[in-house]
Amino acid sequence: MGSKPIMGFPATSQDDYQLNVTRILQHAARSFGRQEVVSIKLDGSRSRFTYAQTYGRVKRLANALTTIGAGLGDRIGVLDWNDHRHLEAYYGIPGIGAVLLLLNIRLTPADLAYVVNHAETKFILVDETLIPLAEAIAGQCPTVKGFVILTDKKLSEINTKLSPIYHYETLLNEAKEEIEWPNLDERSAYGACYTTGTTGRPKGVYYSHRNVCLHAMSIGTNAEMTSRDCYYQLVPMFHALGWGTPHAAFIIGVKYVLPGMYNIMDLGSLAEPLVSEGVTVSAGAPALFMPMLEYIRNLDKKPDLTGARFLSGASEPSLTLMKDYFNLTGAEIVHAYGATETTPLVTINKIKPWLEKELSDVEKWDLKRKQGYPVVGLDVKIVDHTEKEVPHDGKSPGEILIRGPWITGSYYNAPGSETQFTKDGYWRSGDAGTMDAEGYIKITDRVKDLIKSGGEWISSVDMENETMAHPAVMEAAVAGVAHPKWEERPVVLAVIRPEHKGKVTKEDIVAHLAKKFAKWQLPDEVVFVDAIPKTSVGKFDKKVIRAQYKDIYL
């Protein structure tokens, strides 16, 4: 279905009615007006707004933005944690036809300035705690006409060299609430995220209103949320539109909880609201769920989270993580897959009813580690290097290609990036994986992270998981590095659990791996490290690892 569309018999439907994200919040305020948005503040207290109040603030924000000179098509950046003002920006900025540019607070100032300039950003909304980051780039970003400070404090209490500055709450207080929303073409950009790939400059994905609306419906359906649920926005809202849950939640009418600023050294305490707010659904990366689990493990009384579902993406959750959540709290980790380019939902892993009956517990846990089956609305195929589809046998690997209404069709103003798309419109994910007869996809590697050893492939991810299955290993990464004879050979980096330090040897790890891997695949080197280099999104940074160990086999 990649050719030019052909028109059949005309319909009488209102097909000119435009999909628009603002309508989601309008709906939420209309049909779930008393539902709550809870946001944890800097001092630990919580702001509580109803949906109706949130919509009121969004209307004021929209009017205020117009007042300071923002308008149709302008790109407006946001530098913020997951809090209620970030959520308001999610609706207020696109509501007036401007573009919500989500800025990753973990980028280096150089990359951040690159993104701000590439998007020709007009205004930046910045949380008081992130002013230093904004200050670091302000001088390099000539298109930026002003900064709006997000704070509970008065403007006079804020010390900054940024100029000109506006005070978010004052703007809202002075704005009127009545608004006539523009009727936007649904293909207008709603917002943008830039990829944080490990190679090259960040690339811009500009999501249309149509894209966001259709994706949000899909998230709502696949996360199986109802208005009795309480959703906890763990995924940073600057990653892939916060995984679409800031929209899906308002379609469904759930109670919506935002963690606010958190300390990277104390991620565990992110677990506290699970109980205090009654969270039943969340989404995040294992990098967050792992420390939260440690926090829970140390509680005298384990929380009862029976029935809760935590969607997990970005990297594969370990078996231990999934089992321990379930055994300690009753919560289920639901593996899902996607990327910035896919808004992000592509696959979700639920055990199908018949497999629930047929599989043993061991087989079910094993299945839950796969990325899942494709959701409705998308075309997904796995192809070999000749672009031919591989058999759905759970063994034949290939690159995952994806097409559909919430998949990007290009990168904004990025010459040369056209090669990441096929002629019939699929996005090349760069992920290597398999599909089984039931449609479950298993990502094995990045295509470029497959280790090419003597003309054969070794899966670095398989080896990582197997290394992490060793009881002494807390975390492990595997990369292919140059080898004079075999082209590449794997090197294993392992972080040993404190209580096992000094008690485990490289030979122990290799012997452990030998149970699953052929002899020629085994690593020649296992390096014990204190931490594994990671990208800003918490993925292993293979580029850095390969650079650090490039000489190990030479």
Place this chain on the structure above:
Amino acid sequence: MGSKPIMGFPATSQDDYQLNVTRILQHAARSFGRQEVVSIKLDGSRSRFTYAQTYGRVKRLANALTTIGAGLGDRIGVLDWNDHRHLEAYYGIPGIGAVLLLLNIRLTPADLAYVVNHAETKFILVDETLIPLAEAIAGQCPTVKGFVILTDKKLSEINTKLSPIYHYETLLNEAKEEIEWPNLDERSAYGACYTTGTTGRPKGVYYSHRNVCLHAMSIGTNAEMTSRDCYYQLVPMFHALGWGTPHAAFIIGVKYVLPGMYNIMDLGSLAEPLVSEGVTVSAGAPALFMPMLEYIRNLDKKPDLTGARFLSGASEPSLTLMKDYFNLTGAEIVHAYGATETTPLVTINKIKPWLEKELSDVEKWDLKRKQGYPVVGLDVKIVDHTEKEVPHDGKSPGEILIRGPWITGSYYNAPGSETQFTKDGYWRSGDAGTMDAEGYIKITDRVKDLIKSGGEWISSVDMENETMAHPAVMEAAVAGVAHPKWEERPVVLAVIRPEHKGKVTKEDIVAHLAKKFAKWQLPDEVVFVDAIPKTSVGKFDKKVIRAQYKDIYL
């Protein structure tokens, strides 16, 4: 948002990717290939196809239709019960770009021929049991080039004057399964239903692929279905696209059960598959749920349907019906509202979490009788005769206006019907109702069914419900008929339960109504009848009632 759309900043999304209903079944076959479609046959046995097999049959049907000469834009009628072939037609006909024309088997031959001719129908698929109906119109329908007989029998066993005829199963056997689906413009008509209003000729609503896809997502979300559910297709598939559940079910991946032909004199036995197939979700009208409840009432062992949700539309379910289902089986009747023109989902009645806490049981039951709050994606307003929105106070009545992607914007080739739409694109439902502060809508009457008595309005529906709350009354209808002094006055028609016959008087009914209605509103006449005249969709036929009793007050 009714003006011409304006374009904002361009997005990079695949906005030219067309929404297409065929993709729903493709998805179902891919991600839920082993899920079941169960269809009850004429002899009571059941056919069981997997989703993958169903998709295989649909591909063969599409190829077969092309072979006999059907193609892009052709209207192809279906005269069938809810069975697996009807379901296959739901995907096979629109798949090739033809229009699925759903023919109401309860229409008079005159109305049916009108619809077939108005649509310029090229082929008709007809179930063997409905051949007499097809024969009754065949001579009057010159555009029809042939009939495809839906049967488990051989063609030689079918006696008919229809010509030319094709045998569905033979066509499928002879067709190949490989197919290249056309890439249809999403605004192409997927299918059509004709309204069965009580006034005027049937009017055609032609649903686009876009319309159907967006509506199906909404049904999936609002019915709160998961792949663990079993859906029972009670609503006739010739009504408003079967209420969108033949699409939503395949988005979600539920087990899907079709009742096949049923005897209008034995509707109760429709309850049997609830237990034998493990139904958890269904949708239908009180006219079906009522006899099913009687059937259940007579069972020695009541089925445990705890957690099951039965969406109920077309007319208001009585309090007794809802309570008895819940108390006898644990199943919940969920009131919903819509029309042929709205695909149909407009509102759904779920008790919001905070109301669940705040309301007493009596108040909750009372609330459940309302039609519910509007679903996401639609604009809904209630306006007085000056087109001004009425207050959301649960008291101020007005006409319900609806706009959105699954609302019709016109009637096909129906000059004069433009008055049923407002300038800013709302469809005038003709329903009178109120909205309360929580957004719950209560339909009180058809705008034209309000009884105008001495310059005031009396709600015929309120009076019907109150009459039916009398323990001796099984069913009751109220209509306004001409009165020399008061313009109109209400007349009550009541069907008395067998065990109460002869033991209740008109005065008893009026005394019962006096508890709720003002004296001037009380009916002057209560007529005991054996049955209430109904339309083909099971609604009270007020036109017939008014005609029968037009002289009662003269």
